[in-house]
Amino acid sequence: MPAPRRRVLAASSSFSPERVRTPVRRSAAGAGILIAALALSACFGGGGTEGGDFGDGDFADDGCTSVVVATSSEKVNMLDALAAAFKESPEHEALDECATVRPINVSSGDATRFLTSGQDWPDENPRRWPVMWSPASTVWTERVAAAASASLVGEPASFTHTPIVFGVPETMAKALGYPGSPIGIADFERLCQDPEGWGSVGKDLWGSFKISKTNPNTSTTGLSAILMQTYEASGKTDGLTADDVAAAADFSRVFEECVIHYGDTTGKVLTTLYDETQNGAGGSGYVSAVALEETSLLNYNQGNPDSHTVQPGEELTPPKEKLVAVYPAGGSMWSDNPITVLRADWVTDVQAEAGAAFAAFLQTEAAQEILPDFGFRPLDETVPLGELFTAEYGVDPAGPAISLPRPEVDVVSAAIDQWTQIRKPSSVLEVIDISGSMDEPIGDGRSKLDGAIEGAQATLGHFRSTDEVGVWAFTTGVESAAGENLVVLRDVTPLASDRESVDASLDDLRFANREGTPLYDAIAQAYDEMTKRAEPGRINAIVVLSDGQDTDSSISLDSLVAKIGKTTREGGDDAPVRIFPIAYGEGADTGALQRIAEATGGQWFDASDAAKIDLVFASVINNF
Template sequence: MAIVVVLAGSYYGYQQLSDHKCTGSIQLNVAAATEIAPAVSSAAQRWVQDGANVNGTCVAVNVQAMLPATVASAVAREHKVTLTGLPAAPADAAVPDVWIADSSTWLLRLKSEAPGFTPTDLKPLAQSPIVVGMPEPVAQTIGWPDKKLGWKDLLGLLTTNTQIRTGTTDPIRDATGLSGLLALGQAAGAGDKAQALKVGALRALAQGASNLKPDLLQKFPQSADPNDIATSLSAAPLSEADVVSYNAQKPPVPLVALYMEPSPPPLDYPYAVMPEIEITKSSAAEALRSQLQSSSFKDALATAGLRAADGSVGTGFAKPVGAPAASPAVTAAANSAGSAAAGLDASTLSQALGSWAAITLPGRVLAVFDVSGSMAEPVPTAGGATRAKVTQGAATQGLALFDDKWAVGTWLFSTDMDGTKPYKEIVPISPLASRRTDLQNAIAKIVPKKDGNTGLYDTVLAAYKNVEDTWQPGKINTVLLFTDGKNDNPEGIKQATLIAQLKKLNNPKRPVRLVIIGIGNEVDRNELQTITSATPAGGVFIAEDPAKIGEIFLEAIANRTGAQG
């Protein structure tokens, strides 16, 4: 996650700047994804040499090649939020004035966690389609180049073909991996069978996952030996530029770029001017943007294996076999702000990342389910199934998604569940590897208690204490509470007592995440947000349509800071 390299400190030639009669200095700091940084740096250097200035004030441009995940962590740190799976940014990773990430999905993820993050411009500078990279001999065995494959075909290969070894870059840290994950999820469709298919595909991808792109590429065959090819990586979602760059090194086994159908949104390299920068820097950023429209910049992109924003290519582009020309749809998208996130929203990203996190990130969660009488209410959008039944379905799907590295416990709550206690432990937090069957059986006990009320405050406090008392390092320790109502327990503690106790329990060395999922429109959003705001991490997620509780559950798993939605 460290800074890769400083490409250019274009503080070049102040004696030249004086020849152009500009005075003073505006220092513009630009962080760019590693593959596009050389082209941006060259354009900036030419501009400086030609006397870059804004209203007579000289402009110096410093372009750094930085991993998008590193910049995202730095932005998150500035806004006091976190993104799932990303470690803290290095101390020397500062937020730039302009950020050119490889995908606008980074911006969408940050906006969902930090509403105050409002960068401007956002129009794409370049484009690279998402493909599936595959060693040429392997591609030939599945009919390349004559046979056209779809993401559903790849989904089948992932789950049935034992000869195909698949991998991906971590979707939490890499936009290419995220695009592939979204495409596979869309191909799987909806329903129980689709969910099982998706889980199988994600587990197959996770076995060959890498945090960084260079590590993933090293898993492809390093010799033409048939045994090496058979035991190396067979397929992975990549960008077209990744394939071009890989093949430019003349490897013993070149990669083929499979252009899958339907085509997922490409990497789009949005030009994001950071919020709250000085107005002089904002003007300099706008002036630099105009320098990145020339034919020489387009040719520099081609050298890096990148297309222009409209999908066309400059001189020297090494087009892979079967590569399409720019499509009208892509060209239209290039004129909008953030084409890689076009048609996506934060919840879609969160659901995909939540699925991945459940499979790959170790965690401990105490799942606490409301069984008050109102959970017997039917849900029209779920065929009349009760709220409890819908919750059972979401819990079953979630449990199937969690990897054996997780530890899970189950409580139920209403009123008078265990003597006068409003809660009852069904299964203590236990490793899924040994107690998955017990936890599956516990889900069937999410049955409404006739005339039961909602002992919310006492339950939250007891659950929080339980997770903190059993806290384990190296894992996300979470209370995940589902409720469809407000606190209704005259014999229990008051809200002020709960808030005071939660604040007293806060221990930075043993952080516990408190997440509350509200079911239906009878919950009190303010009440739930008041509770979670007393803890250092967590949030409130509302499934106004209880039929969508499964989607909300995945969002809750993905979002580390919490969301109010």
Template sequence: MRGRILIIGLALAAVAIAFVASRGGDPERPAREPAAKLPANALRVSLVYSPEKEPLLAPLIKRFNAEHHASGTHVVVVDASIIASGDAETRIAKGTLRPTLWSPASSFWGRLVNYEADRPLVADENPSIVRTPLVIAMWKRLADAYGYPKQPLGYAQLGELATGGWAAVGKPQFGSFKYVHTNPDFSTAGLSAVAASYYAAVGKKEGLTEADVARGRAQVQALERSIVHYGDTTLFIADEMRRRGLGYASAAAMEETTMIDFNRRAGDGERLVAVYPREGTFFSDNPLITLQGDWVSDEQRRAAQVFAAFLAREITPEVAGRRGFRPADPDVAPAGLVTAANGVDPKQPARTLRLPEPKVLAKIKATWRADRKPANVMMVFDSSGSMGEENKLEQAAEGLKGFFRQAAPQDRIGLIKFSDTITPLVAIAPMRTNRAPLLAATDTILPDNDTRVRDATLAGLDAVSAHLDRDAINAVVVLTDGDDTSSTHSAADVIAALEQQREKETGQIRVFTIAYGRDPNTDELAAYAKASGGQSYTGGADDIASIYRSISSFF
């Protein structure tokens, strides 16, 4: 029974897909150049690492492979893939992902692997590659208006701002305050932000207990209910802040290195300031873990040590600093981009929080899932004739049912199917009563005639608008496998409608699109997602279930 609740909750983080849109929306992809001809004595070592380290690690891995480093009689070749930390943790614990080396953003995830798998797959101590603290990235003009850093700002004040707006701190002229963080089941920043909120709620910086989680629950719940929306990676959130400015979010929890990159790319635009919470914050220590699973041979372990030694030599404080990271050694001063000119303070944070025990992390995650802001979603599903080819409809329907099964009881979800006609199957209602009708309705969907995706997208938008919940995350999820063939509306009509509703102060409806199969209209669907502030995906029958699970991370 140990860890079973955690297993269920983490399942929605198990993704293996390729996103279309932002650079932050690709939690699994190869991270190497097309393979050259390998030496006859090559020994492959698989490495999985978190997305924010790609600019640092990708060139080093390429050089390591080109230099033909030896382990015994073998030349070591590192095969790297980029997978979000929570996703990798779930799959390693379940045995569906078996790398030799793993570098999540935080040692959080190694503790969770051992807890969930109920066996020591990760050693207690692992060398750090680089470090970066979690910060609250706030627009500089808002931080100045608040009075930071002279006026300390922490999670208590963040809760006041997020729930009461600027009026709560005596500055009503600035209006509402929008806070964003990533999904803790998927992202290190999200998990760290929620854990730090619990520490702040009970006034601790170490030794958090399950009883403390219960004691601080009401305060953290109030903050979580104010969230604009969740997400898969902080890179996606940073891209949305860059694109939409203060209208998207007032502040977001993210790694310091991600915020530095934001400011470096801002040019003459609005910049962010790193707020180091007065109660303390976590460091993402980016461990390099050699897995202790039975799939890792002794030869691979020795080869992993060769690669680890290479990284230890090559990632000096200056190399780390050029990518916005701090050195692996906490006693060594930051270098490079970690400067006040980029919105950060090398002398902060003043307080560092200690990692909770795995059972406490599990409690935090389970409580977050119960208390998070609910979703209000219409699923729009293509049932055109082409969906009957290559088992596409059956696979997509299974992915859709997985989405329904994983939804929380407080979520409100409905279902529309479309071909040349648009058919509402289940109205939007809470999942505590709607789950069975949605699962049953999905089993009735059969392929039929043409594709009316534009009209169906607008029908989904209208359905959510009719049940708009200003205290929920409102969204439409559209899956289609081809071009529109019979809509009365144009693509421009759809984009105009999405852009119009995106400007709403509250109750914004985001559209998530899935370009499915071999020949979907990827560009048009991506434009719908971009216009609404959502995300676009592309995939086939083999990974459609993973795509639906990834979309779950936004709710």
């Protein structure tokens, strides 16, 4: 077998926006690398699950230098494959001792927060502390350099890229003129502003125009989307300034009004859309357009909506209706996916040398040829894009027509600050299980109840003073104005300056009587309360935390699902109330909580590792 070609790309954090347009089929060699990567993933615990999953499991000691790479979820699969190929590369051969690259999933925003904190990596297992970091965009490395230390993030170099697009169900896209007519963010803004919604283009039955975007504080896609909005409002394709951000406030505010809810990753939104589509509901009832990376859209259309690591033998089922990529007429930003060796205290010289060798390998043609199999575009323009980058999978290999440059750090900061002020208002009721099982320890010196209280308290800083926040608790043997088995710690009212008093009320739960678990009754009563007060133009939501099975409700699960899903089924979407359950601990009824979330178009969150409840609460609250 001939040796692979070894042309090396320039190691630079900049990248060329031109695209390769010659599709080819995947090679047998690429398939072999993929199989090897999946085996590595199974051994080492890599996986493209949701953000913040960096503390799971441990790595087997194979006698080689361990090089942990903290990376955004959509790249875990690909980096597993690249890690396997690296073992056979000249770059690896040149090392004094063998090295094993081990990707772990940490969202770009979370990693930025951890690295700027000035503290150790927040994982009790030092073997999982990262030697390298590969966020989705250089925006994040620049923010760490500006907020903490430029030396900490080393010398980031892009090795692949993917454009930010809007994924639209194909039927809906055709109603907007796809694929013959260009579609821009301004077109979405007009649909948001028009009270007729889809009716303005002759599709009255589809209701209002609904957008899904992720939270720009934790997600590259969410951050890119608000910058693309600003570019659109300014009419510019480069040279964006902080003044442009300020001038775009009204335009962006209208755009935000279309958002169904925010999130920390697109994976949860895409999973909800996929499940509804497969169950015959289609996409129109849940969301009309999703801001996402092109690679996530490719994963969705293959039947992998959350971009998880596909295990050997796993079969993917494509959605009944694919998403098509709308490359906004005004231009798209790109996720340039840098990788860098961290200059943190915990990184040894041997690890740094091995990380530098892996980074150099990623620039070679042998590595670049692997990228298209995972839905990423290579920087090497001679590498064919392959069979995924076709209309069959909803993408245009020639798009986007216009590439928008990454603004300066001060402009990015101005956009995030503005979003905090103009984002869609929220009205959230937190409903917390305080049954007897919440006294169980979670392994870090806290009880389940301690973790729930502290997680809820940590969320309060997310809300603006004008956002509405309420807190209820439920168990048997208590009663309040809200009903039997409920304790009202705070009515759903504007938070204003009440954060300290809410903290104190949550602390009081430690002394409450804790008995049974009337979970379904508590949700039913909370739903009645929030439906009664729900308003259009606001995120109306219930966050419910439970660690066990329902034991004491008068309403059955089937009856509850019928009750809370009625508005969704009948198309009443002016002021929906969505439920976001947290399945807390190993005893939580994940099946029931998932059904409850799906019935309202909400999302459920897995906190089966109870010690991670703080991270899960942070993920939940990013939706608002």
